[in-house]
Amino acid sequence: MPEGHTLHRLAGHLNDAFAGRRVGVSSPQGRFADSAELLDGQVLERAEAWGKQLFIEFPGERFVHVHLGLIGKFDVHTGLDEVPLPVGQVRLRIATHDAVADLRGAIACELWTSAQRDAVIAKAGPDPIRSNADPMRAWQRIRRSAKPIGVLLMDQKVLAGVGNVYRAELLYRHRVHPLRPGKTLRIGQWQSMWLDLVELMAEGVRTGRIDTVLPEHTPEAMGRPPRRDDHGGEVYVYRRTGQPCLVCERVIRTAVLEGRNVFWCSRCQPAFRSRAPG
DNA sequence: CTCACATGTTAAG
DNA sequence: TTAACCTGTGAGC
Numbered sequence A: 001m002p003e004g005h006t007l008h009r010l011a012g013h014l015n016d017a018f019a020g021r022r023v024g025v026s027s028p029q030g031r032f033a034d035s036a037e038l039l040d041g042q043v044l045e046r047a048e049a050w051g052k053q054l055f056i057e058f059p060g061e062r063f064v065h066v067h068l069g070l071i072g073k074f075d076v077h078t079g080l081d082e083v084p085l086p087v088g089q090v091r092l093r094i095a096t097h098d099a100v101a102d103l104r105g106a107i108a109c110e111l112w113t114s115a116q117r118d119a120v121i122a123k124a125g126p127d128p129i130r131s132n133a134d135p136m137r138a139w140q141r142i143r144r145s146a147k148p149i150g151v152l153l154m155d156q157k158v159l160a161g162v163g164n165v166y167r168a169e170l171l172y173r174h175r176v177h178p179l180r181p182g183k184t185l186r187i188g189q190w191q192s193m194w195l196d197l198v199e200l201m202a203e204g205v206r207t208g209r210i211d212t213v214l215p216e217h218t219p220e221a222m223g224r225p226p227r228r229d230d231h232g233g234e235v236y237v238y239r240r241t242g243q244p245c246l247v248c249e250r251v252i253r254t255a256v257l258e259g260r261n262v263f264w265c266s267r268c269q270p271a272f273r274s275r276a277p278g
Numbered sequence B: 001c002t003c004a005c006a007t008g009t010t011a012a013g
Numbered sequence C: 001t002t003a004a005c006c007t008g009t010g011a012g013c
Helices: A004-018 A033-039 A114-123 A135-142 A164-173 A187-207
Strands: A024-026 A046-050 A053-058 A062-067 A073-077 A092-095 A100-104 A108-113 A252-257 A260-265
Touching: A004 A046, A004 A053, A004 A073, A004 A100, A004 A187, A024 A033, A033 A062, A033 A108, A053 A114, A062 A114, A108 A114, A135 A187, A164 A187, A164 A260
Parallel strands: none
Antiparallel strands: A024 A092, A046 A053, A053 A062, A062 A108, A073 A100, A092 A100, A252 A260
């Protein structure tokens, strides 16, 4: 589930359910028990996402830092007649009389000070979902780097919140090969990629899915059966290895880049060349 | 049933 | 560069 849009959406759900309210905090599974005890019965001030990091603020500048990792889930339920008993390994539970949020499988769930939070935010790149984000901070790193743009886009110090799906889809939409060195990009190209990311990720927050396919390229428009990925959205290349490109019919390719699968169309994204985004 | 794999990150070798 | 971690799902036997 978790690229940046998921975390921002989650922060919104947590705020709707709990912001400004006194909450019960517990750790049925036990790994967060000591911290939960300190927070139990306090007012949850607000939740905020920064890239893939989630912070839940409590009085006294204390922050629950959550990172979902690859498989974490944070399920929020509101409008309940009764709060159900926890099911499975619930690391953190936040609850009122009519709402509950259960955290499972996260890679991180810790009680942090504001200094710890600030330090992580200071190290992070600009987050396309945050209104004051500065794309030139990312550009300063991209323009100097010999690393592939496909690696740079996933580096949270370059950009905060972009994951494997947005990476693959953004590169496709801008006809950029994932192995192309960052320093070979032009600034105008980066600016249009950033604007696109801002729109795509904002839509992801609204809908809870990653949709990147233009209306004229949907399988329906192309006379193919609709096909959705696991995340529930319509995509050009992510996890479409061996299937035809929605635009040019060439088979989608895949490779492992720094331990992560990357996907591209070798006709639409020719190696080390690029054209203006379509 | 077992196994591989996943929208991620960190630590060990 | 590889393994480990946390959990769920889907493919294959």
